[in-house]
Amino acid sequence: MSKHERWSALLELLAAEGRLDVEEAATALEVSPATIRRDLDELAEQQMLVRTRGGAIAHGVSYELPLRYxxxxxxxxxxxxxxxxxxxxxxxxxxxxxxxxxxxxxxxxxxxxxxxxxxxxxxxxxxxxxxxxxxxxxxxxxxxxxxxxxxxxxxxxxxxxxxxxxxxxxxxxxxxxxxxxxxxxxxxxxxxxxxxxxxxxxxxxxxxxxxxxxxxxxxxxxxxxxxxxxxxxxxxxxxxxxxxxxxxxxxxxxxxxxxxxxxxxx
The missing domain is CATH 3.40.50.1360 (Rossmann fold)
Structure with a gap:
């Protein structure tokens, strides 16, 4: 799975659940927790989510994904x-x-x-x-x-x-x-x-x-x-x-x- 595909999948999960757990996301995407942590850090830098201890949460009242996602x-x-x-x-x-x-x-x-x-x-x-x-x-x-x-x-x-x-x-x-x-x-x-x-x-x-x-x-x-x-x-x-x-x-x-x-x- 490419980085773009992982990011799309992570943002889809976040939009559906409102939160992400690193271990659960790693299992769902069949990658290592370290990879998920790096992905979440990079997505947070782009202000597409908020990093938390052990995962991430969505922004705002109602989470907005970019149209391409x-x-x-x-x-x-x-x-x-x-x-x-x-x-x-x-x-x-x-x-x-x-x-x-x-x-x-x-x-x-x-x-x-x-x-x-x-x-x-x-x-x-x-x-x-x-x-x-x-x-x-x-x-x-x-x-x-x-x-x-x-x-x-x-x-x-x-x-x-x-x-x-x-x-x-x-x-x-x-x-x-x-x-x-x-x-x-x-x-x-x-x-x-x-x-x-x-x-x-x-x-x-x-x-x-x-x-x-x-x-x-x-x-x-x-x-x-x-x-x-x-x-x-x-x-x-x-x-x-x-x-x-x-x-x-x-x-x-x-x-x-x-x-x-x-x-x-x-």
Whole structure:
């Protein structure tokens, strides 16, 4: 197992458990405790965890993995969620996408649908099947080569954790566009506080996406239900649809439905 693979595995374990024990991690990864200690020391130097006596703990209220380490978590659920969300987006609509692993899957799903509808259209129809406005560099990179999609990228300062652009330049662009639908990935959904993310600058941009859209779709796997993160995006009254997996607790489904939100569980 390479160092990168070990680090990914350690961060996955930490995200799931909230803490790591050196001996237990060494057994799970089939390496020596000394190797695990070195790995944890290096990850702590990068501020990706906090070292403790005999192990490590996660940072913060709700632990944030860099996007490159999160891509494999709940992968099948996220792909099903993305496919269901793509079904809710009509041809020719203007779609806003914030950053994250689930919205990245949504971008791929809508690109496939847009490509299919473009092939079925008469040759003389040259208009894009879809317009996507995003502040996520990785989503923009994937969609830029798709001729059936018009891609609009906000300006801003890139956050290395999530590849999202934030700041006044981002706000300036979003203030000049009108969206049919905003599809938002989140880090937490609380029945009282609404939807949240780890960083206030990302939260403010996601909030602006929601404000510029006629309808708002939140896409998130059920592990985020009942979880809180540092920065609030908006309350439940700012959401129209939640697309999640079948693991969503019945009480949360009832709370969202009572708030007038359509729940799609796949």
């Amino acid at each position: 999160k891509s494999a978590r709940h992968a099948s659920e996220k792909q099903r969620i993305a496919a269901a969300a793509a079904e809710l987006i009509g041809s020719g609509e203007v779609v806003g996408l914030n950053g994250g692993t689930t919205t990245t899957e949504v971008a791929r799903a809508v690109a496939l649908r847009a490509g299919s509808s473009r092939r079925d259209a008469p040759d003389h129809l040259a208009a894009p099947a879809l317009t996507v406005v995003t502040n996520a560099l990785n989503i923009a990179g994937e969609l830029a080569v798709r001729p059936q999609i018009k891609i609009v990228v906000t300006g801003g300062v890139a956050r290395p954790q999530s590849y999202e652009l934030v700041g006044p330049l981002t706000v300036g662009v979003l203030g000049e566009v009108v969206l049919d639908v905003a599809v938002l990935g989140v880090d937490g959904m609380d029945p009282h506080l609404g939807v949240m993310t780890h960083h206030e600058d990302e939260a403010s941009i996601s909030r602006l996406f929601a404000q510029r859209a006629q309808r708002v779709i939140v896409v998130t796997d059920s592990s985020k239900m009942g979880r809180r993160a540092f920065a609030r995006i908006c309350g439940l009254d700012g959401i129209d649809v939640v697309v999640t997996d079948s693991g969503i607790p019945a009480a949360m489904t009832a709370r969202l439905t009572d708030a007038g939100i359509k729940v799609v569980a796949v």
